[in-house]
Amino acid sequence: MxxxxxxxxxxxxxxxxxxxxxxxxxxxxxxxxxxxxxxxxxxxxxxxxxxxxxxxxxxxxxxxxxxxxxxxxxxxxxxxxxxxxxxxxxxxxxxxxxxSPPPQDWALADFAATRGAVLLMLDQVTDPQNVGAILRSAAAFGAAGMILQDRHTPKLSGALAKAAAGAVDAVPVARVVNLSRALDELTTAGWRAVGLAGEAERGVAEVLDGAPTVLVMGSEGEGLRRLVAEHCDELARIPMPGGFESLNVSAAAAVALYEASRPR
Structure with missing residues (x-):
């Protein structure tokens, strides 16, 4: 004692x-x-x-x-x-x-719609570890940037930044108020929006064609919200021949980014 x-x-x-x-x-x-x-x-x-x-x-x-x-x-x-x-x-x-305060946000207009360019958009993905891991994959596969919603998104610091291993400062990030309106703006600027959804008929490799693409990822529980999905040009799924029901959102993002980075 x-x-x-x-x-x-x-x-x-x-x-x-x-x-x-x-x-x-x-x-x-x-x-x-x-x-x-x-x-x-x-x-x-x-x-x-x-x-x-x-x-x-x-x-x-x-x-x-x-x-x-x-x-x-x-x-x-x-x-x-x-x-x-x-x-x-x-x-x-x-x-x-x-x-330190976070880095300055980018604007949607900063992202040039060039052939092969890929953006990631996250729809209510709120777990800091997942967002950090997705940023790290985005940096690894050369994504042009990431788009997050102002609300329901963790700060780009702390555990998120540790999981990202420097990608917070390597990948341009834009924050927007409304994801659906942001997709409309990007479509007008020449981007093609592909939403990842398990119920889609075609696989992501079939859908991607080398055009400037926004890959839209939903939360693990809810997936893409209806309005966000409706503003995508096409939905695609990640084929899983092993029969397992789903992937963690950060793993799904890595698979989609790998497919999008392949020359077409």
Whole structure:
């Protein structure tokens, strides 16, 4: 059983050896943090971001940052435990974290409808890990950008940015109020909208033809909403000869992006 002096030390934030403890602050953690080397490196190299408000890095990571990006006014050398204090419980920070507003949004008009170009649109996909994984696949397969709805979408930071492994700053992201209207605007600009739906008659490989394409992905539970589906030029499914009912939305996005990236 702990002695009264040990209990008092614990309340003061010290451990039994007399060293300062690292208790998580009682207040909420800001959601403007990025952590992990790839996410922070990409953020520092993105000209569409404002200068970071604060960078916490171990001595080794601080040397890497200054070698790669020069001296950073916001950089603070910190112990690993100090970095962990600033972040959500269990965040795997790899010795570095950065606090910054998100990168500037892109406009739909910024996306050029060139042959072979692919955009991703997410319809109420709200899980940060899924959105982050989809961004990572979008970067890997050379997608021209991603379109998200203003509402019901997680911030491009925190666990999402960690899952994206730097793709938050590599893939242009546009946010729109209404996905159906955005599809109309993109169609007018020369894009073809293909919605992924399990009930579609044709497979995605049959539908894709090399034209500039918007791949529209719905949430795992509900799929595409009716109005969004009606504004797609065609619906397509991912054939699953193994007979399994469905794929996780991030896995489905990776399959669709692979098909769309193949020369046609």
């Amino acid at each position: 702990a002695s009264s002096s040990e209990r008092n030390d614990a309340r003061r934030g010290r451990n039994r050896h007399g060293h300062a403890g690292f208790r998580r602050p009682a207040h909420g953690v800001s959601d403007d943090w990025l952590w992990g080397w790839h996410a922070v490196e990409a953020a520092l190299g993105n000209p569409r971001r404002e200068p970071p408000q604060l960078i916490l890095a171990t001595a080794e990571r601080a040397r890497q940052i200054e070698a790669r990006f020069g001296r950073q006014a916001a950089l603070e050398v910190a112990e690993s435990q100090r970095i962990a204090q600033a972040l959500p419980q269990g965040a795997v920070h790899q010795g570095v974290a950065l606090k």
